[in-house]
Amino acid sequence: MKKTARAHTNIALIKYWGKRDETLFLPTNSSLSITLDQFYTDTSVEFDDVLDQDTFTLNNQPVSETERIKISRFLDKVRSFTGETRFSRVESTNHVPTAAGFASSASGFSALAAAAVKAAGAEATLEELSILARQGSGSASRSVYGGFVEWQMGEREDGLDSYAKQILPEGTFDVSVLSVEVSTEQKKILSREGMKRTVETSPFYQGWLDTVGEDLTNIKDAIINQDFTRMGEILEYNALKMHATTLGANPPFLYWQSATLKVMEAVQAMREKGLECYFTIDAGPNVKVITTPKTEKEIEKKLRSLDVVKDIYPCRVGPGISYID
Template sequence: MRIEAEAVAPANIAVVKYWGKRNKQLNLPLNDSLSITLESLQVRSKVTFDENLNHDEIFVNGERLSDYETREYAGRVLEIIRKLYGKRVFARIESTSNFPSSAGLASSAAGIAALTFASNAALNLGLDDKELSKIARVGSGSACRSMFGGFVRWNKGESDEGDDSFCEQVFGPDHWPNLVDVIGIFKEEKKKVSSRSGMESSVASSSLLKCRLRFVEETFDDIIKAIRDRDVNSFFHLTMRHSNSMHAIILDSWPSMSYLNDKSFVVMDWVHEFGKAAYTFDAGPNPHILVLEENVQEVVNFLEGLGAKVIVSKIGKGPSLVRSET
C-alpha cells in the first residue's frame, strides 16, 4: 500500500500570544490566544504513507530531520493519525517553505498544519478543521491556529485530556481587507533557545507570569471588539501591549533570555513615533508590523533602510489540498 497527499498551509502571527503550557505533552496552553493567518508565508508538505517503510522519514527544505525532531514534532501527529486509521503505517514527509525556518516566523506551525491536513486527506479520515486543530496542536502548539484562515482563536480549554483545547475562526480573511502584515527579516539562523525550551523556563521561573495571564484575560474581549469594529487605534495599542507582555515574561525568566535584538528595539521606537502601525514579535527578533494598506510603503522603506529582507502579507485562508492519490 502506498497512499500520498500534498497540502499547503499558512503561517500565522499571534496578536494575543501564548507563552507557557499547563501540559507539555499535549501542548495545552495557559491562556487563550488570537492570531492572524498570513497569506504570503506558506509550507507545502507531501505525505506518503508506505507499508514498505519501518519508520517515519521527514525532510524539511531538503534536509532530513533528526530522530528526535521527527519524534517530538511531526511524530506526535503521525502517532495520532495512525491510531485513528487503525493501522500502523509509516510515512515519508517532504516539506518546503517559502520563508526562513527557526527565525520566529511560525514555520513549524505551518509545517505541522500542512502535515495534519494532508494526512487526513491521504487516509480519508474525514475529520473537520476543529478536530484537525486538536491533532496539529499536539505536534506544535501554534500549528492549531494555522488550520483556519482569517482571525483565529485558540481556546485553552480546561480538560486534562485536551478535548476542549481547539481553534475556531472568529473573523474570515475578508473581514479587514486593508490590514497588512509587513515582516522584516534581520536574522535567518536557528534560534539559540527553542520556543518549547523557553516556555518551560518561563513557567518555572518568571515572577510576572500570573500578572500576564490576568492581563490576557482582562483584555481578550477588548481586542476581539477592536477587530470586529476595525478600530485601528485600539487594535494597534493592544497588539503592542500583548507583544511586550510576552517578552517581559521571557526577559524575567531565569536564567534570563531574550529573543529580541538591537534592531528589534529600533523598530519598536520607530513604530511608536510613526503612530500608524503596530509591532508584534513572536519568539525571534524579526518584527511583524501591522499597518493599513495605505501606509505599507513607509513601513517597507523603513525596514529596508535597516537592512531587512521584507515580506508583505495580507490576511490569508487556511490550508488547502494540492493533490491526493492512492
C-alpha cells in the same frame, strides 16, 4: 493514495506564552493570530504497507533521525485518530522565511495533520485537525484556519477542548504584516525553553495570566468591528507584556536586541506622525509591524532606511488549509 495539503504560518497578536501540559501542548492562556498569505508549507503524505517505518524529507532532503522520530510520533496520533496502521512517506516543502523569525512548525504541523488524515482516507472536522496539529506545535492549531483565529485554551486534561476557531475570515478585514528582519547574531533561547523558564520562575507570569484574557476579549471586539487602532494598541501592549515576563525569569533573559528596539522606536515615531502602525515580537529579535494596506508601502520604505534592517517580508491576511491533490 498520496495527498498533499498546504497550510500557512500565522502571527500571534495575543501571544501563546506558557504551557500547562508539555506533552499535549496545552496552553495556560488562549491566544489569537492572523494567518499570513505569503508563507506556507506544502506537505504530502502517502501510507504504504511496504514501509517499515515513517520516512520524512524536508525540502527534498532527509531530516535527522531525531526529527524523523518526532514526526513519526506525531503520525502515531494521526493513526490513532484515523485507524490507519501503515507507515507513511512524508514530503514537506517550506516556503517560510525563517530568517525573519518565523518558525515553520505552525504551518508544518498543520499541513501534515491535514494531509495525513486525508491520505488515511479519513475525515476530520477543522476542530479535530486543529487538535491534531496542536499536538505537534501549539501555534499549529491556529494555522488550520484563514483570517483571524483564536486558539481557545480549553480546560480538559485530555486537550479535547483546546483547539482554534475562526473569528473573522480572510478577505473581510485586510491588514498588512511587515516582517522585519534585523541584522543580528542569533543567540537564541528557544521559545519552548524561554516559555518554560518564565512560567516556572518569573514573578510577573501571574500578571500575564491575570490580564491576557482581557486583552483577548478586547482585541476580538476590535477585530469584529474592524477597529484597526484599537486592535493595534492591544496587540502591541500584549507583546510588551509577554516580553516583560522574561525579564523577571531566573536567570532573566530578553529576546530583544538593540536593533529590535530601534525598529520599535521607529514604529512609535511613525505613529506619532500619524502613520497607523504597531509592532509585535515573538521569541526572537525580529519585529513584525502591523499596518494597513494603504500605508504599507510608505512604512516599508521608512523601515528599510534603518541601518539595522536587513530585509522586510510583506504579507496580508491569508487562507486556511487547502488540498492540492
